[in-house]
Amino acid sequence: MEGIHVRFHLPFPDFTLETDLNLPERGVTALFGHSGSGKTTLLRCIAGLERPREGFLQVRGKRWQDSKQGIFLPTHQRPLGYVFQEASLFPHLNVRKNLEFGRKRTGFVRNPRGLEQAVELLGISHLLERMPDKLSGGERQRVAIARALAVCPQVLLMDEPLAALDLQRKQEILPFLSRLNSELDIPILYVTHSPQEVTRLADYLVVLEKGKVLRSGTLEETMTALDSPLAQGQQASTILTGTVSAYETAFHLTRMAFSGGEISLPTAQAFAVGERLRLRVYASDVAIALHPVQDSSILNVLPATITGLANDQQGRTMLRLNVGDTALLASITHKSASVLGLHKGMQVFAQIKATAIL
Numbered sequence: 001m002e003g004i005h006v007r008f009h010l011p012f013p014d015f016t017l018e019t020d021l022n023l024p025e026r027g028v029t030a031l032f033g034h035s036g037s038g039k040t041t042l043l044r045c046i047a048g049l050e051r052p053r054e055g056f057l058q059v060r061g062k063r064w065q066d067s068k069q070g071i072f073l074p075t076h077q078r079p080l081g082y083v084f085q086e087a088s089l090f091p092h093l094n095v096r097k098n099l100e101f102g103r104k105r106t107g108f109v110r111n112p113r114g115l116e117q118a119v120e121l122l123g124i125s126h127l128l129e130r131m132p133d134k135l136s137g138g139e140r141q142r143v144a145i146a147r148a149l150a151v152c153p154q155v156l157l158m159d160e161p162l163a164a165l166d167l168q169r170k171q172e173i174l175p176f177l178s179r180l181n182s183e184l185d186i187p188i189l190y191v192t193h194s195p196q197e198v199t200r201l202a203d204y205l206v207v208l209e210k211g212k213v214l215r216s217g218t219l220e221e222t223m224t225a226l227d228s229p230l231a232q233g234q235q236a237s238t239i240l241t242g243t244v245s246a247y248e249t250a251f252h253l254t255r256m257a258f259s260g261g262e263i264s265l266p267t268a269q270a271f272a273v274g275e276r277l278r279l280r281v282y283a284s285d286v287a288i289a290l291h292p293v294q295d296s297s298i299l300n301v302l303p304a305t306i307t308g309l310a311n312d313q314q315g316r317t318m319l320r321l322n323v324g325d326t327a328l329l330a331s332i333t334h335k336s337a338s339v340l341g342l343h344k345g346m347q348v349f350a351q352i353k354a355t356a357i358l
């Protein structure tokens with residue numbers, strides 16, 4: 001795989017980072033885990049800000065670090081962009097000069113249009129002459145992301161870029177982050193402990209705990225693994241991706257085809273056929289029936305196979321289903337699971353009550 005190959009062993013007195021990961025060459029990989037699980041330390045190792053005695057790092061075919069061969073590229077020679085929680089722009093330079101400064105400092109900028117493209121991608125062309133103290137928190141963070149991208153990095157590292165922003169600013173900036181994912185051809189490593197950001201942005205997920213990789217894989221695999229922390233409690237949900245197959249104007253209803261069939265949802269806006277959509281289905285919005293239900297208000301009833309069951313909190317059972325080859329979580333009461341006699345391998349019908357576009 002021409003993605004990122006990371007192998008680090010970094011002991012501190014009370015904590016050891018121990019990772020061996022192969023990460024995809026494009027898209028957003030979320031590094032998720034509790035406070036102190038080692039997310040920032042892992043990014044710092046990739047950036048060359050920590051130097052583990054045992055370390056190996058290869059990014060898109062280029063060896064940045066290999067302790068066995070004495071290879072260690074210093075930070076300024078690593079073609080990467082780093083975005084922190086706080087934007088930390090130079091207060092005495094306007095936005096344009098802040099962006100140019102970042103480019104001058106690194107020796108690896110190849111594309112002369114890198115800065116222009118970053119400005120366009122983050123929608124900040126109208127802010128170029130402004131001083132940092134005249135920017136909102138969200139605008140400052142967009143400038144910081146553009147500064148990281150202006151150097152044409154081979155990988156973008158983002159350490160909780162939304163954590164310092166209030167809810168409204170977060171909402172403002174999320175569409176730009178989604179855009180980075182769809183338009184950039186580089187891997188983005190995104191540290192967060194917000195399940196909402198993971199489901200909105202990530203394609204691939206690494207769950208860290210006490211410096212070790214608890215689980216890694218595609219978002220679908222990791223979110224629907226019944227022993228994953230994301231597949232527990234009220235926030236448990238599945239992300240379905242597909243393309244618009246039709247829009248029923250009379251009912252304001254969008255139909256999305258995905259690998260498990262077709263799903264309908266009301267949308268205020270008419271989506272074009274073929275457009276890609278990403279939907280969230282909360283496990284608590286999926287009910288189970290043994291027979292296809294007729295005369296029901298629920299539009300989405302899909303044949304499914306139970307592939308796993310686990311006890312969840314407060315008298316609930318979490319089911320993992322296969323709908324076609326897509327995994328789907330359903331949260332039902334222990335009582336319903338018992339009355340319906342649900343078991344692994346059983347054919348059922350999943351009734352999806354609600355979905356939301358991400």
Ligand SMILES: Nc1ncnc2c1ncn2[C@@H]1O[C@H](COP(=O)(O)OP(=O)(O)OP(=O)(O)O)[C@@H](O)[C@H]1O
Pocket residue numbers: 012013014015033034035036037038039040041042193
């Ligand atoms: N230079 C250091 N010396 C000793 N311990 C360190 C050092 N750097 C980090 N640690 C320890 O490593 C552990 C992981 O810290 P890290 O900041 O990577 O966690 P995190 O998952 O990013 O947490 P948060 O979500 O709170 O930012 C912590 O226990 C921290 O105290």
